[in-house]
Each structure stands twice: as structure tokens, then as C-alpha cells.
Amino acid sequence: MLFSIVSIIVYNRLGVKKMARERKFSKDDLFQATEQLLLMHGYEGFTFSLLADDLDVSRGALYKYYENKEELITDYMLYEMEHFLTKLKEIELRDGFEEQFDFLLNLIFSYSDIQKMIKIGQQIPVMVNKKVKENKDQLDKHLLEMYLCLQNFLKLGKEEKKLNPSIPEAVILGYIFQSVAIPNHFNIPHSVWVRSIKEMICHGMFIKT
Amino acid sequence: MLFSIVSIIVYNRLGVKKMARERKFSKDDLFQATEQLLLMHGYEGFTFSLLADDLDVSRGALYKYYENKEELITDYMLYEMEHFLTKLKEIELRDGFEEQFDFLLNLIFSYSDIQKMIKIGQQIPVMVNKKVKENKDQLDKHLLEMYLCLQNFLKLGKEEKKLNPSIPEAVILGYIFQSVAIPNHFNIPHSVWVRSIKEMICHGMFIKT
DNA sequence: GTTTAAAGTGACACAACTGTCACTTTAATG
DNA sequence: CATTAAAGTGACAGTTGTGTCACTTTAAAC
Numbered sequence: 001m002l003f004s005i006v007s008i009i010v011y012n013r014l015g016v017k018k019m020a021r022e023r024k025f026s027k028d029d030l031f032q033a034t035e036q037l038l039l040m041h042g043y044e045g046f047t048f049s050l051l052a053d054d055l056d057v058s059r060g061a062l063y064k065y066y067e068n069k070e071e072l073i074t075d076y077m078l079y080e081m082e083h084f085l086t087k088l089k090e091i092e093l094r095d096g097f098e099e100q101f102d103f104l105l106n107l108i109f110s111y112s113d114i115q116k117m118i119k120i121g122q123q124i125p126v127m128v129n130k131k132v133k134e135n136k137d138q139l140d141k142h143l144l145e146m147y148l149c150l151q152n153f154l155k156l157g158k159e160e161k162k163l164n165p166s167i168p169e170a171v172i173l174g175y176i177f178q179s180v181a182i183p184n185h186f187n188i189p190h191s192v193w194v195r196s197i198k199e200m201i202c203h204g205m206f207i208k209t
Numbered sequence: 210m211l212f213s214i215v216s217i218i219v220y221n222r223l224g225v226k227k228m229a230r231e232r233k234f235s236k237d238d239l240f241q242a243t244e245q246l247l248l249m250h251g252y253e254g255f256t257f258s259l260l261a262d263d264l265d266v267s268r269g270a271l272y273k274y275y276e277n278k279e280e281l282i283t284d285y286m287l288y289e290m291e292h293f294l295t296k297l298k299e300i301e302l303r304d305g306f307e308e309q310f311d312f313l314l315n316l317i318f319s320y321s322d323i324q325k326m327i328k329i330g331q332q333i334p335v336m337v338n339k340k341v342k343e344n345k346d347q348l349d350k351h352l353l354e355m356y357l358c359l360q361n362f363l364k365l366g367k368e369e370k371k372l373n374p375s376i377p378e379a380v381i382l383g384y385i386f387q388s389v390a391i392p393n394h395f396n397i398p399h400s401v402w403v404r405s406i407k408e409m410i411c412h413g414m415f416i417k418t
Numbered sequence: 419g420t421t422t423a424a425a426g427t428g429a430c431a432c433a434a435c436t437g438t439c440a441c442t443t444t445a446a447t448g
Numbered sequence: 449c450a451t452t453a454a455a456g457t458g459a460c461a462g463t464t465g466t467g468t469c470a471c472t473t474t475a476a477a478c
Contacts, residue, residue, distance in 0.1 A: 020454035021444040042332075044254030047435060058457050063437070123251075157414075164408070164416050171405040172414050174391035181390070182383035196380040199373070204413040205366075205381045207373050229424035230474040256465060267427050272467070 025055045030065075034076045039113055043123040046073070070128040074135035077121055081142045084111050088149055097157040104153065104176065105198060112180040147173075176201060234264045239274075243285045248322055252332040255282070279337040283344035286330055290351045293320050297358055306366040313362065313385065314407060321389040356382075384410060 033054045038046050046069060052059040066072040087107055094100045108114070126133055150173055157163035163172070179197050188196075242263045247255050255278060261268040275281040296316055303309045317323070335342055359382055366372035372381070388406050397405075 020446085020452095021456075023455070042251040042253050044251050048437095049435060057455095059436090060438085060458070061456050064455070068437080162416060163414055164412070167405045167408055167414060168395075168397055168401070170393070170395045170397060171391070171402070171409060174393075175388070175406075175409050175414070178387050178391045179384070182380070182387050184379070184383075186377075186379045188377055188379060192377070193380070196376045199376055200380060200384055200410075200413065202413045202415050203373070204409065204411045205373055205376060205384070206371055206411050208417075229422095229476085230426075232425070257467095258465060266425095268466090269428070269468085270426050273425070277467080 024057050024061070029055060030072075031076045031079055034072060035080075035113070035117075038073065038076075038120060039116060043073070043120045067131070068128060070124050070132045071135070073120070073124060074132055074139065077117060078135055078138055078142075080111075080114070080117065081139060081146075084114060085142055085146060085149075088146060091149065091153060097153075097160045097162055100153050100156065101202075102198075104150075105179075105194070105201075108177060108180050109194065115177060115181050233266050233270070238264060240285045240288055243281060244289075244322070244326075247282065247285075247329055248325060252282070252329045276340070277337060279333050279341045280344070282329070282333060283341055283348065286326060287344055287347055287351075289320075289323070289326065290348060290355075293323060294351055294355060294358075296320075297355060300358065300362060306362075306369045306371055309362050309365065310411075311407075313359075314388075314403070314410075317386060317389050318403060324386055324390050 033051055034046075037050050037054060041047075041050065048059050048062050048069060051072075052062055055062075062072075066075070084107075088104075091100050091103050091107075094103050121136075121139065124132070124136070126136060151169065154163065154169050154172065158165065179201060182197070184193055242260055243255075246259050246263060250256075250259065257268050257271050257278060260281075261271055264271075271281075275284070293316075297313075300309050300312050300316075303312050330345075330348065333341070333345070335345060360378065363372065363378050363381065367374065388410060391406070393402055
């Protein structure tokens with residue numbers, strides 16, 4: 001059973017306000033630690049023991065909120081995805097394709113681990129329990145919503161006669177999202193890096209002829 | 210201690226030829242299973258138990274060849290990298306930048322998991338034992354060699370006045386390698402997929418003006 | 419057939435993670 | 449100050465993985 005993790009105020013059977021003992025960690029603490037440990041150890045390497053140590057609570061305490069790690073991880077992903085989607089929808093406020101492209105690229109760079117997280121999400125077995133299945137279904141719904149939003153973005157690019165029509169939309173979107181995963185082994189300054197990435201996405205590696 | 214895994218013929222102290230019992234699995238069986246399980250479960254999820262089950266031998270038998278999974282994994286990676294490098298060096302036999310680019314892209318698509326494997330390689334702790342450290346050092350040497358080979362490829366592109374000089378080499382190479390990792394969610398046919406990716410890398414998503 | 423040495427087995431002790439639960443702590447409420 | 453209920457704890461049993469080792473199996477060599 002998942003309890004309200006936001007509000008500490010709860011009500012007993014008679015509807016009388018009661019205050020519980022103060023939490024040792026906030027929802028943000030929990031999700032931040034989850035993210036960090038997931039990226040560090042991967043899905044199979046992530047454990048409640050690691051998480052409990054990181055948050056400085058006992059392992060048992062975590063089971064008050066989640067029955068197992070799948071439930072926690074999908075819940076965290078849902079949280080991240082909802083934040084990302086909220087931001088992404090602001091793209092429609094930008095005028096013109098190139099403005100929207102700039103916006104999208106900056107957004108993706110500020111959520112640069114989303115690609116890794118999607119992969120980790122795919123590793124989670126569906127049949128763990130009902131809650132996990134619900135979370136995964138919800139995540140799929142959000143992914144679809146994201147795709148629809150980005151289709152509008154590409155549609156604008158085509159209307160403005162800027163996009164090469166012979167390249168499938170899926171390739172363009174995949175290419176844009178994948179770009180944040182390119183490892184900057186030589187520590188090229190961030191501004192140069194982003195500018196170069198943008199140039200590659202727009203015009204490729206060849207000299208304009 | 211790592212024994213010869215290639216030849217079954219061994220010699221005793223007096224130099225007399227002796228034949229050992231036949232192996233239940235070949236080096237290829239071993240590495241193929243290792244690859245598959247690594248890609249499926251990731252570094253931390255990979256275990257000797259899984260591997261032994263997959264090869265249909267006892268766990269104990271594996272310890273005859275490798276002291277631990279780090280030793281096995283780095284050995285497998287070295288093997289893959291050496292194969293890849295051998296193939297890559299054939300790039301110099303191709304005439305002209307565009308020919309070489311075609312060759313490189315095809316090669317990378319045929320080793321499409323190399324990107325994932327490099328990431329997994331980074332997760333292996335260095336200080337496990339001497340053998341692991343040696344393998345990792347050797348891997349680094351091969352990565353450098355690979356980079357040098359690719360620098361020649363880019364140099365040719367610049368000499369032929371085809372490459373945009375304002376884009377850092379690391380970005381171009383990063384893009385080429387990363388492109389195989391773009392997930393083909395909509396199952397676009399392979400030939401269309403590769404052609405589109407190539408078009409993106411060469412000229413970007415914008416219409417040529 | 420006997421010898422030899424590698425290949426393979428299964429059991430052991432140890433360590434880590436899981437899920438549960440009775441119990442303690444805390445702080446607001448009455 | 450007694451009550452309440454959530455927050456948190458630590459111990460327990462169960463499972464899975466680790467590394468080792470004495471032992472058995474195999475097949476060539478003599």
C-alpha cells in the first residue's frame with residue numbers, strides 16, 4: 001500500500017486531525033537518491049540496502065512506502081516523466097520551428113539522463129504486482145503524449161519547408177534525443193559542445209555546398 | 210590463473226604430449242553466452258550462476274578458467290575489441306572519404322552493441338586483481354589505437370574539403386558511433402533505417418538550400 | 419590396463435539482498 | 449498526561465550469489 005508522502009497531516013477514523021512523527025526524508029530526497037543510485041548501479045544493481053544507507057534510514061522504513069524496488073522505480077520514473085512533459089508542452093508557446101528546436105534541445109540537455117532511464121524502465125518486469133503494471137501503463141501513456149507533442153513540432157518544420165521530407169520522423173526524433181548521450185571524453189566546453197551538436201543535427205558533418 | 214582455452218593439447222613436466230578430457234563448451238560458446246547475458250542483465254546483474262546455467266555446466270567449472278566475473282568480462286571485451294580493430298583497419302584500403310564512411314557505418318552497424326559494451330566496461334572496478342588491471346590497460350591501448358585510425362579517416366575528409374571544420378572531431382565521431390544506439394521503436398526496415406541515419410549524419414535534418 | 423592431468427561436479431561456508439513483523443519513538447490531540 | 453497512529457528500527461528466515469576444494473570423470477599416452 002502506498003501512503004500519502006506529500007502531506008504529513010492525516011485523519012483517523014473519526015475524521016479527527018492527527019499529526020504523525022516527522023519524516024526523516026522527503027519525497028525529493030527519496031527520488032534524488034533513487035536517480036543517482038540507478039544511474040550508478042543500473043536496474044539490477046539497485047537495492048533497498050543501498051538506498052537506505054544513502055538516506056540514512058533503516059531498510060524496513062522504505063517498505064512502509066513501497067513493496068519492492070520495481071514499485072519505487074516506476075513511481076520515480078512517472079514523477080520525472082510528468083515533470084518533463086509539463087516542460088515539453090511549453091514548446092507550443094515558442095514561435096517558429098527554429099525557436100522550438102532550440103527550446104527542445106535545451107530541455108533535453110537539462111534532462112540528459114532521460115534516455116538511460118527509458119532503457120532502465122524497459123528492464124522492469126511487468127508482472128511484479130498490480131501497482132507496477134499501473135505505473136508502466138501510465139508511463140506508456142505519457143510516452144505517447146510526448147510523441148504526439150513532438151509530431152506537431154516536426155509538422156511545423158515541414159510546413160516551414162525546413163525539414164528534409166525523405167527522413168522518417170522517428171529517425172529525426174531518435175537522433176535528437178540520442179545526441180545527449182554522446183560522451184564528451186575530451187571535455188569540450190559545454191557551450192561549444194551544444195553549438196556543435198546543433199550544427200550536426202541541422203546540417204550534418206558535411207560542408208554546405 | 211588463466212589456462213590456454215584454445216588448444217586442448219597440453220604437455221606435462223617431461224614435455225610429453227597429453228590429451229585432456231573434452232571441453233563441454235568452446236571459447237566461442239563462452240563469449241557468446243557472456244555477451245548475451247551482459248546485454249540482457251547489465252554488469253551488476255551478470256552472474257556466474259546465470260552463465261553456468263546457460264552453458265549447461267556447473268559453476269565450479271567456470272572458476273577453472275576465470276577467478277571472477279571481472280576477469281571474464283574484460284577478457285571477452287578484449288576479444289571483441291581485437292576483432293573490431295582488425296576489421297576497422299581495413300578502412301585504409303578503401304579509396305576516398307565517402308567510401309570509407311560507408312565502410313565505417315556498415316562496420317559499426319554489424320558491431321551494434323559495442324557502444325553498450327564500452328559503457329559496461331567503465332563500470333568494472335580496476336582494483337579487483339592484477340589480471341583485470343592488465344586487461345583494462347590493454348583495452349585502453351586499443352581504444353587509443355581506434356581513435357588514431359579514425360583520426361586519419363577524418364583527416365582525409367578534411368583534405369577532400371568535405372567535412373565542416375567548425376565541428377570538433379569528437380562530436381563527429383561521437384555521432385557516428387552513437388547512431389547505432391538510436392532505438393528503432395517503429396520497426397522501420399533496416400535498409401531505410403541505415404540510409405536515413407546516413408543522410409542525417411551527412412547533411413542533417415534540414416533541407417539542403 | 420595403468421598412469422596422468424585437465425575437465426567437470428557438488429557441497430560447504432560466507433556474504434548480500436528480500437520481505438515481514440513485533441516493537442519503539444514521536445508529536446499532535448483531547 | 450493519556451491516547452493515537454504514523455514513522456522508524458532491528459532481528460528473523462529465506463533466497464541467491466561467491467569462491468574454494470576434495471572428489472569423480474575422461475581420454476590420450478605409455
